[in-house]
Every structure is written in C-alpha cells, then in structure tokens.
Amino acid sequence: MLPADPSVRGSADRPEGTTVVAFDSATRQRRAVGGPRRASLYVCGITPYDATHLGHAATYVTYDLLVRAWRDAGLAVTYAQNVTDVDDPLLERARATGVDWRELAAGQTDLFRADMEALRVIAPDHYLGAVETVPDVVRAVERLLADGAAYRVGPGEDGQGDGDVYADLAADPRFGLEPMGDARDDAGRVAEFAAMGGDPDRAGKRSPLDPLLWRVARPDDPSWPGGDLGAGRPGWHVECATIAAMTLGAPVDVQGGGRDLRFPHHEMSTSHLRMISGDARPVTAQVHAGLLAFDGEKMSKSRGNLVLVSRLRERGIEPMAIRLVLLAHRYSDSWEFHEVELDDAAARLAAWCAAVAGAERAEASEATHAVVTRIRAALADDLDAPTALAELDAWAASAPGEGGALVRDAVDALLGVAL
Incomplete structure (x- = not known):
C-alpha cells in the first residue's frame, strides 16, 4: 500500500470548506x-x-x-x-x-x-x-x-x-x-x-x-x-x-x-x-x-467464484486498468464483473494518457480548471466516481491541447490513477 500520508498534488486551486x-x-x-x-x-x-x-x-x-x-x-x-x-x-x-x-x-x-x-x-x-x-x-x-x-x-x-x-x-x-x-x-x-x-x-x-x-x-x-x-x-x-x-x-x-x-x-x-x-x-x-458478483453469484471465497487481483496482474493487466474497472461503478451499487470491462478500462486509460501527454506543457485554461472542479464536486457528492470518469472522458475526447499537467495531477490525487 502507498505511504499513509502522500503529498496531494494538483490541489493548489482546492476550494476551501469543501464538504464530503x-x-x-x-x-x-x-x-x-x-x-x-x-x-x-x-x-x-x-x-x-x-x-x-x-x-x-x-x-x-x-x-x-x-x-x-x-x-x-x-x-x-x-x-x-x-x-x-x-x-x-x-x-x-x-x-x-x-x-x-x-x-x-x-x-x-x-x-x-x-x-x-x-x-x-x-x-x-x-x-x-x-x-x-x-x-x-x-x-x-x-x-x-x-x-x-x-x-x-x-x-x-x-x-x-x-x-x-x-x-x-x-x-x-x-x-x-x-x-x-x-x-x-x-x-x-x-x-x-x-x-x-x-x-x-x-x-x-x-x-x-x-x-x-x-x-x-x-x-x-x-x-x-x-x-x-x-x-x-x-x-x-x-x-x-x-x-x-x-x-x-x-x-x-x-x-x-x-x-x-x-x-x-x-x-x-x-x-x-x-x-x-x-x-x-x-x-x-x-x-x-456494494457487493461484487461473478458468474451470476456474489463473489466469495466460500463459493470459489473469485477473480483474483494477483492473477490479473500475473496476466499482465495494468493495475490502473483494474482500478478504473472498479471506479466505473458507484461504490454503493452491487454489480457483476465481466471480462470485457478490463478491455474497456484499458482503452479509457490509454485515451487519458494520450490526451495528457499531448497537452502536458500547455497551461490549463479556465475550461480545464472547471473540469477538475467538477471532478472534485462529484467525489465530494457521495464518492460519485463514474461522473468523475465521464468528465475526464469528455476532456480527453475534446483534444484540448492544454492543461495536461493539471489533469494528470488531479487524477493522481483524487482518483488514485497514475497517468
């Protein structure tokens, strides 16, 4: 696990008094x-x-x-x-x-x-x-x-x-x-x-x-x-x-x-x-x-229908893609895992990385600052990670050409995803 108190980057424009x-x-x-x-x-x-x-x-x-x-x-x-x-x-x-x-x-x-x-x-x-x-x-x-x-x-x-x-x-x-x-x-x-x-x-x-x-x-x-x-x-x-x-x-x-x-x-x-x-x-x-299901039943040791993180890693699945699979669902919802979600998450990760790399040196515009603000607001609103991910998808798809460093640091600090 990461150190207990890492520096939170990308938070210089953090609003004061945010309520979770x-x-x-x-x-x-x-x-x-x-x-x-x-x-x-x-x-x-x-x-x-x-x-x-x-x-x-x-x-x-x-x-x-x-x-x-x-x-x-x-x-x-x-x-x-x-x-x-x-x-x-x-x-x-x-x-x-x-x-x-x-x-x-x-x-x-x-x-x-x-x-x-x-x-x-x-x-x-x-x-x-x-x-x-x-x-x-x-x-x-x-x-x-x-x-x-x-x-x-x-x-x-x-x-x-x-x-x-x-x-x-x-x-x-x-x-x-x-x-x-x-x-x-x-x-x-x-x-x-x-x-x-x-x-x-x-x-x-x-x-x-x-x-x-x-x-x-x-x-x-x-x-x-x-x-x-x-x-x-x-x-x-x-x-x-x-x-x-x-x-x-x-x-x-x-x-x-x-x-x-x-x-x-x-x-x-x-x-x-x-x-x-x-x-x-x-x-x-x-x-x-919420609880996670696989093959139609709750994933549990007693049933043996387990998708093991270590086995996914051994297969070469990028851990950040695994994390994105989990973030794509509301934390309080119960859902069933399907293998295709790993492919979807890998594509999402690649799109974000490409967008950040293409805009890393350009200063962020007000529009990109607004994206980060909306991500913060989504997470403060009952940990709404799917909405945060949708904001980032829209930013990456718009080919903004600016704000890559701000987005990279915000995604790192708020979503725990390294780009």
Whole structure:
C-alpha cells in the first residue's frame, strides 16, 4: 500500500470548506462526513486465508476515494484497519491444506498488501492484527464484564466452552434502534445472525443475538493468556471495536466495509464500542460498499467464484486498468464483473494518457480548471466516481491541447490513477 500520508498534488486551486457527503446506512440518509478540521475512518480488513479478489479491491478502493476526498478538502485524516489473522475460516483452511495457520495468515496478508499497493490504495495509519491486540481485547472484555454488559456461558452441547464470554446486548439501550441489516423483525435478524456465523441457539445465552466476546481455549485451537477470562481468543465484533477505540477513539466519523457487514458485524461492533467508550453515538456514519458478483453469484471465497487481483496482474493487466474497472461503478451499487470491462478500462486509460501527454506543457485554461472542479464536486457528492470518469472522458475526447499537467495531477490525487 502507498505511504499513509502522500503529498496531494494538483490541489493548489482546492476550494476551501469543501464538504464530503456520503450515504449513512444507519439513518438511511445522506449526510456530511468528517470535518471541520479532522476525519477518522475505520474499515474492516480481511481474514487472510485466500488471495485478494475484486470484491475486496472494490471495497478498499472505495475508502481510498474517501480518504483522498477528505485530504483534498484539507482535513487531517486518521485511518485504521484490522486484519483478522486468527478466525475459524483461517484455521479451517490451514488444516485442510496442511499449512501452519500463522504462515498462511502472514503470506496472504503480504499478498493483500502487495495488491493494494499495485492499485495505489493509500495505507491506513494503523493496521493491526487480531493476534497482536489480544491483550487489549482482554482488557475491554474484562471491563464489559465488570460493568455488567457481558456474562459467562457454560459448556455447550459438545461439553466445551465453559466460561465463554458473551455481550449482553440488553445492557445497550441503543442497540437495534437503527437496524442496518435487511431484516426488521426479530426472527429475520436471528436468521441473519446465524447466516453470518452467529450462534443464536447456544444454550445459556440470555438472548439469541448476544455475540461472543471471548472464546475460551479448546483442544487443538490457538489461544492466548486471558487473565481472569482464562486462555482463549477474541470474538470477531469486539476485535474491531477494540482496535477502533485504541486507534481512533469515539466518535469515529465513518465505519466502512462491504454491505454484508452491516449486520451483525457493524451493528454489534458499534454496540461494543458504545459500551467501551461511553459515547452514545460512537460512529457518526456507517458507509457501506456494494457487493461484487461473478458468474451470476456474489463473489466469495466460500463459493470459489473469485477473480483474483494477483492473477490479473500475473496476466499482465495494468493495475490502473483494474482500478478504473472498479471506479466505473458507484461504490454503493452491487454489480457483476465481466471480462470485457478490463478491455474497456484499458482503452479509457490509454485515451487519458494520450490526451495528457499531448497537452502536458500547455497551461490549463479556465475550461480545464472547471473540469477538475467538477471532478472534485462529484467525489465530494457521495464518492460519485463514474461522473468523475465521464468528465475526464469528455476532456480527453475534446483534444484540448492544454492543461495536461493539471489533469494528470488531479487524477493522481483524487482518483488514485497514475497517468
């Protein structure tokens, strides 16, 4: 990934007081995000048991656009992201392939970061793994227990799990007031919870939706010292809440990730952050990216219908063309990838490069400055990258013969595309 704080070129004519607007999944309304001087962003990272696919890339390019729009608006941005480097899917893949889970996690994390760097995604300021933050999670869970916001559950039907710790969602008076999943009734939310790895039927829980905070050690399962909690490992939602609290504090301006994380993950991690921080609204806006399909189904590791960024790069596909494929779609839309889009993006990239090269030395006219202004406005308006791309297509097609340097620098800084 690119350095966390690159210089933003092409911004000398940046208007003061630009406001970035995004769609908030919690309130289902557009709202200003970030500012007036600072902005904070937490984005859920990968579980590193397989290589980066285009769906991942679309998500992280989305929040890269947000970081760039904020910085272009003059805000000091702090961006945090986790990597869930111990979790059931990772452990299952390691056992199935005979690879040590730590080796698998490290290798896939390195590949992910290489893919992001190739796509010119600016690195988070804080990039933390679940394993390295276990002591912090332990302290958070111990506090929730002491505050009466968590409780222990005895052995499950398999006789294991004596002392697992669960969040008591009833202790959070705001949980469920702004439901973010597709379901609105209790039965639907329980079904969603189960489909996303929850355990609504676990005996001894106070409520079916109460999520796991600390899983006590099982045989042949990695574990870490947990103080009074006993040896074990963190639950998923509290991992993100703890890292957000450590790195950003509350409130966090934007929590981001794919649309499939709205519930239970983001709704529950927000609840945990509320209870940890004491802030009634610990996340100002929930901004979610749409999902990517391939061969008629959502692109996912479980289905195996993956288009891997690393494989596209191995084929010689220009990373900037891959990025342009992603930018051609509204971040909040779900869409299906087709191979022809790579050809279209390569043609678009070539046209832009030719237009910039043919006008690099000539000073920009008012008309070209106006193009850059409209690109800025599009990105500030709910990250409308397709409109920004259309503006550049029109500029390139008009053979302006001037303003190439301004356009090149603006495209670099705002869209993350190197021409």
